Amino acid sequence: MKERFFAYVDERQRRYIDQLGEAVAIPSVSSQLDTHLPDIQKMMEYAANFIQRLGGQWELRDNPDGTSERPLPPLLLGHFPVDPRKKTVCVYGHLDVQPAHIDDGWDSEPFVLTERDGKLFGRGSTDDKGPALSWLWVIEAHKELGIDLPVNIKILYEGMEEYGSEGLFTFIRDEHDKFLGDVDFFCISDNYWIGKSKPCLTYGLRGLAYFELIVQGCEQDLHSGNMGGAVHEAMTDLIRLMGTLVDSQGRILIEGVMDDVKPVTPEEEAFYDPIEFDVESFKEEAKVKSISNKLLHGNKKDLLMARWRFPTLSLHGIEGAFSGSGAKTVIPAKVKGKFSMRLVPDQDPVRIEQVVRAHIAREFEKLNSPNKVELNMLHGAKSWLSSPDHPNYAAAAAAIQTVFQTTPDYTREGGSIPITTAFEEATGMNALLLPIGACDDMAHSQNEKYNITNLMNGIKVLGMYLHELGKIGGPKPSSCRCIPLTEEELMVPGAFMKGFRCKCEM
Amino acid sequence: MKERFFAYVDERQRRYIDQLGEAVAIPSVSSQLDTHLPDIQKMMEYAANFIQRLGGQWELRDNPDGTSERPLPPLLLGHFPVDPRKKTVCVYGHLDVQPAHIDDGWDSEPFVLTERDGKLFGRGSTDDKGPALSWLWVIEAHKELGIDLPVNIKILYEGMEEYGSEGLFTFIRDEHDKFLGDVDFFCISDNYWIGKSKPCLTYGLRGLAYFELIVQGCEQDLHSGNMGGAVHEAMTDLIRLMGTLVDSQGRILIEGVMDDVKPVTPEEEAFYDPIEFDVESFKEEAKVKSISNKLLHGNKKDLLMARWRFPTLSLHGIEGAFSGSGAKTVIPAKVKGKFSMRLVPDQDPVRIEQVVRAHIAREFEKLNSPNKVELNMLHGAKSWLSSPDHPNYAAAAAAIQTVFQTTPDYTREGGSIPITTAFEEATGMNALLLPIGACDDMAHSQNEKYNITNLMNGIKVLGMYLHELGKIGGPKPSSCRCIPLTEEELMVPGAFMKGFRCKCEM
Structure with a gap:
């Protein structure tokens, strides 16, 4: 199946770029809702129509935090035919983008996807329209090639990520036993490799x-x-x-x-050894090169630990x-x-x-x-720390091995992506951060871009990941969730994202 | 002469208020030159016409720091017939004001002089149109009563005081031996009593x-x-x-x-004893009453020293x-x-x-x-410190004694009025700060006002002050000024205001 899938994907490169261009052309800027709310809605409808063409069912769910005075964009929920024998993965992405204007210092119109040197420049190209559409392209390939999806897929796309994911936490809390009630794995593709060439899987985020x-x-x-x-x-x-x-x-x-x-253990320390990370080029990224050319830590291991753990x-x-x-x-x-x-x-x-x-x-x-x-x-x-040993991570690592012929780096990040914790705490199910963009994609900045190689390999990795997930045995662990938090626990900062806590483990 | 002068002034109260109203109605806001430059010019012409009616000569001198791209308001110079046997006083005032808008929290239109409870509310009423016009009212009284002016008077009014007196320092440097060449005394009435009822003379300012x-x-x-x-x-x-x-x-x-x-001497300490100053009401003015009700120093003497010396x-x-x-x-x-x-x-x-x-x-x-x-x-x-023993101060103290039947408090201020130093350093002549407004006049703030009593007594004090100056004997000390600063000295911060330094002393 792999060869047919890869060949199909390779043939459609031009089409993927064109479709990404259609999505980028919709200026779905969530921090400017007064002018761009209709654009976010349009972008949601664009994705909803795509799901429909794929034979899926979709729903534009009213944002639970929106009011008539302050309307918020809907959440887009997508379902595909469910086989109760298969496990279920919920893939998350966001269709809103950061503001952009050519006068900010872009070399081409930010809302016109522009190809230069194998790179696709445009606002949202890598954050997060490229990765979000990739899931749909994977499903499309399966449909057209007549290959059964190895897992049940639920799609959860939001339009407020760049403005604090307003409404999403309420949705997660309210739907932990409904829309999310049968989810076995979460996969979020909304972060980046730590380098330009080697894929990674992210298993930790700092809290705030x-x-x-x-x-x-x-x-x-x-x-x-x-x-x-x-x-x-x-x-x-x-x-x-x-x-x-x-x-x-x-x-x-x-x-x-x-x-x-916790003190660092020798085992943990060994984890940092294989990571591909160049301290000298990081000085450039950290913007200290021309000022002091000095970082707080001079070697890779100390530096990554200072940023991550x-x-x-x-x-x-x-x-x-x-x-x-x-x-x-x-x-x-x-x-x-x-x-x-x-x-x-x-x-x-x-x-x-x-x-x-x-x-x-x-x-x-x-x-x-x-x-x-x-x-x-x-x-x-709270911070979030997962285990790279979890079958969800192992599936992604195997997919990367298939596509890139290499094992991924296992990385953490210094920032916070609170929905990761929210998904896990509400359902007890494992969440995977599976980045497909490169470290220099300039998300949020001028000249945001998505490499064509990342686009193409990303679709392949996501497809292979679903197949690896499909191989995971064991019972569905979906029946034991939902021990509500006490009132007292709900008062705790961050509790909004853990309205329920689940004790079940895979 | 005093009785006729006082009676004349008392009769004209309504007229003074009306004229102050005309001046306040001109919104000469110097921080908004793009819209208000014509208003400042109009205000200058208003005062120039007044000088002309009094038989004086006036000149609207181009601001030395203005350019055609960035025009600045002119300086208004006024002369009255000069008797070479008399000493010469240069009186300084400013005709520009701070911005004001009724929405800022004024109880009446800021550019409509409004009388309530013996107070004249309006932007510029006390800072500095009231005091500035008072000099002209004093001259008017003398003219109409046929009383000779006891000193030669030079008027120097500017229109940029509320925006850093731009151009004035250059003028002072350039004209130290021309317009200012025969000045024996300076008098500046642009600060405030430290209380509401007792007049004071200010002999010190802090530097910055x-x-x-x-x-x-x-x-x-x-x-x-x-x-x-x-x-x-x-x-x-x-x-x-x-x-x-x-x-x-x-x-x-x-x-x-x-x-x-310098350490405080017992003599200096004694100076603070008679000053009328209430620590409790100062807490209100310092806006700490409702927060901590605590000042850095609890007693009058320490508090005033901390602010002044x-x-x-x-x-x-x-x-x-x-x-x-x-x-x-x-x-x-x-x-x-x-x-x-x-x-x-x-x-x-x-x-x-x-x-x-x-x-x-x-x-x-x-x-x-x-x-x-x-x-x-x-x-x-640099800070500025004068001596209350100087004849210029003694003249003002005697005038205050005549009008208020009390000796003034001798005060310093914590802020900086750099033109004071500029006048003294350029000419070597003594400058007097002779406030006539009260401590609660709210200069720069909402509901700026000028008490009618301060207006009326102010005119009387300024008139008596001129007569006291006229009694000062001794030779005119005007011939020995003007030792230019070296290039090196000109590099010193603040040097712009001391382009020349004079060694002569009264």
């Missing part, structure tokens, strides 16, 4: 604890000439407090924050202080310092909030200041 | 050293999930450096910064970091921390820049960071 530290000294901004020397300035306290959080070597200085971070703390900025250019002699009345930590496994955002709160209280006490201080955690999300 | 501390870690902003742990973050360094500058009790932590600050350091904000509301997971590439010090006598901005630069170098060294750091002094201005 985002804080706002507020200090207020007076009711309104004052003149530093007139009032300097008279009042306890809020900025003085805030800057000193923010200065106690992290040092210039990136070490977090908050007592207790590292308590739950250790927490970090970044100071993002201050709201309420003077942030313009030039000079303003202001004593800001109320300032809000923004900082966040990327969390790793076993670091609970709830506990992190506690240790940060205790740290701020201790440090503020030392300042002997009468100003008002307040700490808010704006977002909390 | 405004810094921008730049740290750059990478070429462009990065994602904290992806890059957190990999790069030396600029914000970490900047926040830590800013945290070494001042503590929560307002103490400046920069080595050497206090070296030139000691340096202070304020952290104003950061440019280049996230300053919006909500959460953004950014690692800013290049951040600029803004802070400034108010300087006091004997603190030279040049030396202050050196000690700050040395401090930053020392502290940055401790951080062991490869990031790029840079310190710029954006503005440097």
Whole structure:
């Protein structure tokens, strides 16, 4: 079957590019809903029509978080004929894109897919219209070649990913035992290789604890000439407090924050050895080459661990202080310092909030200041760590071996993709991050592109992955999910994404 | 003469209010030159016509810093017939105003002078159209009563004061031996009493050293999930450096910064005793009442000294970091921390820049960071300190005694009015700050007002002041000024305002 499938895919290259061009031409920008909501809807309908042509059933489900005052794009659900003997995979993708305008510095119109040197330039080409359409092309190939799908496929496409996946978490919570009730595996193709040539599978993401530290000294901004020397300035306290959080070597200085971070085992360390990753080219990517040419860690292993498996703390900025250019002699009345930590496994955002709160209280006490201080955690999300040993990952690795004749790198990422955790926590089923775009695809940036090789190999990998999934034996584990969270657990930051927790294991 | 003058002034109250209303109706907003330049010109012509009616000569002098691409309002110079036996006073005022719009929270239209409870509400009423017109009303009274002016009067009104007095410093430098060549005294009525009822004379202003501390870690902003742990973050360094500058009790932590600050002598201390100043109502003015109700100093003397005769350091904000509301997971590439010090006598901005630069170098060294750091002094201005014993001050004190039957408070201010130093340094002649508005006049703010009592008593004080000046004997000291600064001295921050320095003393 493999040869026929690969040959069929290879023949259709031009058609795939044309169809990707049709999708890219729809400016489905989710951060500009006031003007682009109809475009997202159009893009949803484009994909829905495709599903229909493939003999699937589709549904444009009203966004559960939308209101008549603030309509949100629908969710697109797709089903194909179900064989109860087969396992079920839910593939996720998003059809919305980041904003783009040629004046931002694009070399060609961002909403016109433009081929140059084997690359397809266009907004959404790699993030995420290319990968999302690839699932449909895989199904199309099976239909036209008369090959049975080896697993049942459920499609879940959203239109708000680039704006926080609004509505999706509610959907996942509400549908964990309905639309998602018989899902055995999840597959998300919305991240990237860590290099340009070697495929990878992503088994970990860091969590997030985002804080706002507020200090207020007076009711309104004052003149530093007139009032300097008279009042306890809020900025003085805030800057000193923010200065106690992290040092210039990136070490977090908050007592207790590292308590739950597991030491690195030799086994884990060995995991990093085969990863293809070039520190020198990473300096270019990290944009430090022309400034200091220095990273926090000089060798591959330490650097990847610092980005993937250790927490970090970044100071993002201050709201309420003077942030313009030039000079303003202001004593800001109320300032809000923004900082966040990327969390790793076993670091609970709830506990992190506690240790940060205790740290701020201790440090503020030392300042002997009468100003008002307040700490808010704006977002909390647990990290996600899966096991590359899971059959879902093994299936993808086998597919990659078939297409690329190599084993994938096993990678983690420093960022957070909260739906991964949401899928797993709501259903107990394994989620796989299966990237098919390259590290230099420039998602979110100018000149976003998708290599034709990635497009073509991606379709092949996704097809092979379904066949590898089809080989997995054992009973369907779909019957034991759904132990609702308690009220108390629902109060926990991040609980919105884990309205239910499932105890079942494959 | 006094009785006739006072009676004449009292009779004309309605007329003064009407004329102030005409002036307030002209929205001469200097920060919005693109739309309001014609209004400033109109206001200048309004005052020029007034001078002409009084038999004076006037000149609208092109602003020396204006260009055809960027026209600036002219300077208004006014002369009255000169008697070479009399001394000459140059009175300064400004005819431009801060922006104002009723939607900002005004209770009545800001450009319609509106009387309520003995107060005249309107933009510019107290800052500075009321005081500026008062000089003309004084001359008018003399003319109509047939009383000789006891001194020669030169009028210098500008239209850019609320936007940094652009052009004025160049004028002062260029005209120190021409228009200003025969001036014996300067009088500036553009500040405020420190209370609501007791007049004061201001003999000191703090200087300024405004810094921008730049740290750059990478070429462009990065994602904290992806890059957190990999790069030396600029914000970490900047926040830590800013945290070494001042503590929560307002103490400046920069080595050497206090070296030139003279200790307080018992004589000086005694100076503060008679000052009418209520710490409790100041808490309201300092806007801390509802927050902490705490000031850096609890008693009048310490508080006034902290605002007037000691340096202070304020952290104003950061440019280049996230300053919006909500959460953004950014690692800013290049951040600029803004802070400034108010300087006091004997603190030279040049030396202050050196000690700050040395401090930053020392502290940055401790951080062991490869990031790029840079310190710029954006503005440097020396403080100004005069002596209340000078005959110019004695004249004003005697005038106040005549009108108010009280001696004035002698005050300093925490802010900087650089033209004061500019006048003195260019000519060697004494400058007096003679405020006639009250502390609650809300200059620059909503509901700016001018009390009718301040308007009326102000005209009387200015008139009596001229007569007291007329009594001062001794030779005219106008012949020995004008030792030009060296090229090197001109490079010093603040030198723009002291193009020439004069050694002559009264």
